[in-house]
Amino acid sequence: MTEETTPAFEELYRELEDAVRRLEAGDLPLAESLTLFEHSTALAEQCNRLLDEAELRVRQLTTRPDGGLDAEPFAGWQTE
Amino acid sequence: MPPASIYTVSQVTAYIKSLFAEDLLLADVWLSGEVSGFTQASSGHCYFTLKDGGAVLKAVIWRTQAARMVLPRNGDQVLAHGYISVYEQGGTYQLYVNHLEPAGVGRLWLEFERLKARLEAEGLFDEARKRPIPERPARVGVATSPTAAALRDILRTLAARFPLVDVILASTPVQGDAAPAGIVAALDALNRWSAEREPLDAIIVARGGGSIEELWAFNDERVARAIATSAVPVISGVGHETDFTIADFAADVRAPTPTAAAAVATPDARELVARVAGLATAARGGMTNRLAAARMGVENLTRRLTRLSPALRLAGDRQRVDDLSRRASLAMAHRLTSIRARLGGQRLQLSALDPARVLARGYAIVSKPDATVVSSTTQVAAGDPLRVRVADGAFDAQVV
Numbered sequence: 001m002t003e004e005t006t007p008a009f010e011e012l013y014r015e016l017e018d019a020v021r022r023l024e025a026g027d028l029p030l031a032e033s034l035t036l037f038e039h040s041t042a043l044a045e046q047c048n049r050l051l052d053e054a055e056l057r058v059r060q061l062t063t064r065p066d067g068g069l070d071a072e073p074f075a076g077w078q079t080e
Numbered sequence: 081m082p083p084a085s086i087y088t089v090s091q092v093t094a095y096i097k098s099l100f101a102e103d104l105l106l107a108d109v110w111l112s113g114e115v116s117g118f119t120q121a122s123s124g125h126c127y128f129t130l131k132d133g134g135a136v137l138k139a140v141i142w143r144t145q146a147a148r149m150v151l152p153r154n155g156d157q158v159l160a161h162g163y164i165s166v167y168e169q170g171g172t173y174q175l176y177v178n179h180l181e182p183a184g185v186g187r188l189w190l191e192f193e194r195l196k197a198r199l200e201a202e203g204l205f206d207e208a209r210k211r212p213i214p215e216r217p218a219r220v221g222v223a224t225s226p227t228a229a230a231l232r233d234i235l236r237t238l239a240a241r242f243p244l245v246d247v248i249l250a251s252t253p254v255q256g257d258a259a260p261a262g263i264v265a266a267l268d269a270l271n272r273w274s275a276e277r278e279p280l281d282a283i284i285v286a287r288g289g290g291s292i293e294e295l296w297a298f299n300d301e302r303v304a305r306a307i308a309t310s311a312v313p314v315i316s317g318v319g320h321e322t323d324f325t326i327a328d329f330a331a332d333v334r335a336p337t338p339t340a341a342a343a344v345a346t347p348d349a350r351e352l353v354a355r356v357a358g359l360a361t362a363a364r365g366g367m368t369n370r371l372a373a374a375r376m377g378v379e380n381l382t383r384r385l386t387r388l389s390p391a392l393r394l395a396g397d398r399q400r401v402d403d404l405s406r407r408a409s410l411a412m413a414h415r416l417t418s419i420r421a422r423l424g425g426q427r428l429q430l431s432a433l434d435p436a437r438v439l440a441r442g443y444a445i446v447s448k449p450d451a452t453v454v455s456s457t458t459q460v461a462a463g464d465p466l467r468v469r470v471a472d473g474a475f476d477a478q479v480v
Contacts, residue, residue, distance in 0.1 A: 010218055013216065019363065030374045033367060037364075037366070040359070044363070047356045048356055051353055054243035056245070058249060059246075060250075061248060061269050063269070069276075077232045
């Protein structure tokens with residue numbers, strides 16, 4: 001999982017919730033409802049794909065001599 | 081009267097001992113007191129009494145236990161753990177010690193209570209200060225020792241529950257003298273990272289189980305303040321279920337263990353999958369309803385349209401035309417009949433007027449030679465020639 005897609009889940013999920021809420025309200029023009037329905041189906045698939053494909057990414061903070069912070073990949077936890 | 085039964089001393093003593101054995105408190109008891117009369121026999125077993133202002137209690141430490149502990153001296157205040165049972169041969173009850181520590185730990189607890197009361201009075205633990213943890217965090221910080229089992233527990237739990245979460249680890253010793261300052265620095269680094277680089281939704285501060293002393297860094301005032309002032313909400317997961325530290329009170333959420341802290345920080349992906357499925361179903365339901373509503377609307381309009389349709393009006397007109405034409409033809413027929421009837425009557429009248437028919441009845445038409453019909457005596461004079469017409473012919477005559 002990359003940096004870009006990880007935070008996207010929350011957006012996708014909220015968008016999906018919102019789309020469903022609007023669909024359930026039932027006061028949209030039919031064409032708009034259809035578009036929204038297709039969109040929410042796609043959103044649900046994206047959410048599922050993200051959950052299926054995700055792998056935990058762990059980084060460890062290190063301090064540079066100038067006091068600045070860096071984050072280095074940390075993998076030690078996976079090996080026994 | 082002879083007694084119902086008589087017991088031996090051994091029997092009664094065995095009975096008393098069984099009563100002690102059944103008692104849950106006596107089987108597992110912590111007590112504090114002052115050591116006196118301490119002696120270690122050549123066998124290695126230790127005998128002494130614990131006392132306070134009001135009572136004394138005999139105590140024993142078996143050789144195997146004694147070998148593993150720092151032995152007390154007379155006058156020491158100690159905290160002892162063990163069970164209390166009956167020593168039959170001595171006719172006494174005594175404490176069988178399996179753990180003994182200087183009451184200095186008691187001082188630690190006193191410190192703990194004082195600090196807790198002070199920070200509580202300051203409002204550091206107020207419910208109003210507690211911030212909620214986002215339901216589906218994008219990124220969490222973890223402040224703990226990178227080599228500890230606690231970190232592995234946390235990361236495995238995060239990976240199993242919600243692998244979408246991004247983890248930033250700030251390493252720090254979690255026991256020993258350097259631990260409090262280390263934990264404070266780790267919290268500070270994570271807050272800086274969150275403010276300057278990538279926002280964090282929560283920070284987990286954790287340490288696995290250990291003795292009171294090993295967990296003591298989490299009862300440090302600096303740590304408590306760093307947790308309370310952290311801009312990012314903090315979840316504490318220190319020790320075992322039963323351990324409460326000052327850090328726990330200062331945290332936004334207290335989890336009983338590191339694993340539990342990881343669970344508090346994240347949703348369960350399986351549950352999320354189910355919720356996404358639920359949302360997809362709801363979307364389908366909403367769409368189905370919307371379509372049904374649209375279909376009903378169309379049907380309704382179709383009905384109204386049909387009522388307004390020109391075809392229907394044409395049909396009506398056609399019917400009206402039919403109706404009119406039927407009425408017209410009826411009227412016509414009626415008129416024809418009446419005309420015909422009238423004509424019949426007129427024909428009768430006409431035939432009644434037919435001169436031939438009159439002549440046939442014996443009448444005659446008398447005319448003068450100029451063909452003027454004579455209908456009055458004034459028209460003729462004697463000697464005038466006349467012509468008389470009868471039914472089958474005519475003849476001439478003369479007025480006399």
